[in-house]
Amino acid sequence: MVEGRPVPSYAGRPLLELVGIGKSFGRTAANRDVHLDVWPGEILGILGENGAGKSTLMNIIAGLLSPDVGKILLNGETVRFSSPRDAAAAGIGMVHQHFKLIGSLTVAENIALGDARWGRGMLRLTSLRKEVGALAATLGVAVDFDRRVDDLTVGEQQRVEILRALSRRPRLLILDEPTAVLTQDERLGLFRLIADLAERRMAVIIISHKLEDILENCRRVVVMRQGSVVDRAHLAGRNRADLVRMVVGEDLPAVVGSPERAVAAAPLITVENLTVRRANGTLAVDGASFALLSNEVLGVCGVDGNGQSELIQALTGMVQPASGRVHYHLQGVRDGWQDAAMLRRLGLCHIPEDRHRHAILADLPLTANYLMTHLGRREFNWRGWLRRRAVHDRVAAAISAFEVRAPGPHARMAELSGGNQQKFVLAREFACAPRIIVAAHPTRGLDVRTIAFVRRQLMRMRAEGAGILLLSADLQEIWEMADRVAVMAAGRIRGPVAVSETTLQDVGHWMTAR
């Protein structure tokens, strides 16, 4: 197996022990009778589908939630956390899936936030710089304390989060989906760091949907399903298929391949010399020209921050390009720039990369979340008057068609797990029978079963003649689904070329070319 994996000592007593933890929200039991132990120097993996109760459990350990029943033992002594501050004081640090950084503050200010050591009234940023800088140096992490968090890439933001957690000298570090947003290089760097921490006797819990994360880096795994621990195992001698079976409880249907195109492909979008600028005026997309064809999946990959996001926002009518032309070969299209509502009416739908920011209204019911992108349809909006009954019926149908696990059309979006939210977004976006689908990281942060579901749906739409622009950081995904692939680096687009005529190495090389 993997060399250099730290060997924890399972002698003595565990650092942290959970005994019979249970937690309910209303009628749903998020955790049921959970037992768990973590040892010093151990990297423990926690696997489970979306909504299996992993995040709830970790939030309990980190003091964000208090359990209804059960107890938490730290070094053999019962502890009770009433806030994350208590947990941090007891040596438990957590890095959340959705970072809790404040974008308008600098890195140093974010690290100082809520930590009394750096001053209560006046901040002692100089001593923070010295101490945290020294910590960062021993770990080999580069950090610029004066940059605004907004200006950092996602990977850099995560390092700030980890550094902030580590600056409080934790004995246990919890990482919730740490690799969901990272590139391959960043991911390897993260796990080197984690292995290093484990060698210094720190215990680390990793929650991940990526089986490789767990297989390659953990010694033990705990599998959760519907709020309970259903399996726990040492990973020595296990492979990917074993893990899939443990998580899902059965074998998954094979991912659909890319059969040859039966129909002659026609262009759906023609992009000529497209230039897009960011809000701050810098060039994001620098003269891109390509076409998206019908019956194809066109994969677009690149390291985060190389202009892919802006390209997609321009194609989907979220921002106006600075120059160049985008022509949509759709019925009824007019010249000039069109907003997202107009494009949807013509048959272009968009699954955005940042679901929470763009695609959902967490505190509103599913009906409102559905209506949001269908407000132009006569069926729901008759001369300015809403037809709530029709929306309700459509949502109910969409929920069952896409197997969204939700209490009903009136459930708030926040009540759904991440995977079910994504399924709902898919159901909503596919509802207008799109000819063009722009999907950005559609499977990011999802569990294996949901990933397979999302991919099947996309491939079904492709078979029905749609053209799909698939932005993904996961080259594996591009290779499994795409007919052609294009790479974005420093705002310029390379390709597209047929996937069958290129190699992973080529594409990887293009991604890092300057």
Add this chain to the structure above:
Amino acid sequence: MKSVRGDLMLGVLILLSVAAVPALFILAAGKSPVAAYGALIGYTLATFNGFAEVVVHAIPLTLIGLGVAVAFRGGIFNIGGDGQLIVGAIASVAVAPWLGRMPVPLGLLCFLVVGFAGGGALGALVGWLRARFGANEIIVTIMLNYVALQLLTWVIRGPLQEPMRIFPQSFAIPATVELPVLVANSRIHAGLIVAVVATLVLFVVFRHTAYGFRLSVIGENRSVAPFAGINDRRTIVQTMLISGGLAGLAGAVEIAGIHHKLQDDFAGGYGLAAIAVALMARLNPLAVPFTALLFGVFYVGAGALQRDAGIPFPIVWIIEGTVIFAFLAYDALMHRATAPR
């Protein structure tokens, strides 16, 4: 599940603190809290005159409060109720001489519409500044409050001054555009009907129209707008137009129902109270008239305290502040108890 008994206990606790905190100040003023509360509640709720006055004050509070609720739903903080009320009133008084010659209900209707348009224009200006230049609407509306106040000071000493040119007030509006008294022996005027209709209209707008939906979407999460193809700039301008328009309507109603002319202090400083009215109603239009009545009690109760119990009237602002704080505390505690995961 949290127990209903716990909630009830909390409610009682909050009510007790609402009574207890101002009681300390009343005691400090050397008066009896029991007598004070007796005077306050006895006059405002148990006498015909008192309650009628409460309703009279609740009318403008409802209209401005509805305006505040519209804006806040869209995540826009319209603090300019006072200024929009004044500009609405000035606009309608300015055209009143011509409206006076129109048939009876029509002239009055136009008077109110012009009031709405005046306040709405000022609101829309704020919305446009925000949509076009990203100007902070809180600062702009507060500043425009002073501009409107100065405008009022000028017009009643200049272009709109009464014909004798002696008093700092405008000419009286024609009797044909006055709002008739609704309840005999009181000042309750037909503006009450205007307020009730506005409440119902707004309820329908929020619940059943595409505009109301768009408003709640951008109020919930502005960054969703470009993704959903919602023109948030247009929605902001529309919203500030409606919000300011309702305050302007309140101005026209106050003139047509109570004052019949412009004068320096007719505005009554309802703007800030209306924010509390809207927030305590949780931006629900149907609840706004009731919270407006509550604040009407404070307005009228201040006079009653001074008169009947000999207690300095600022005590009533202490009571008002305590009620707002208690509401916030209750809200925070309830929210915490049901916080989502």
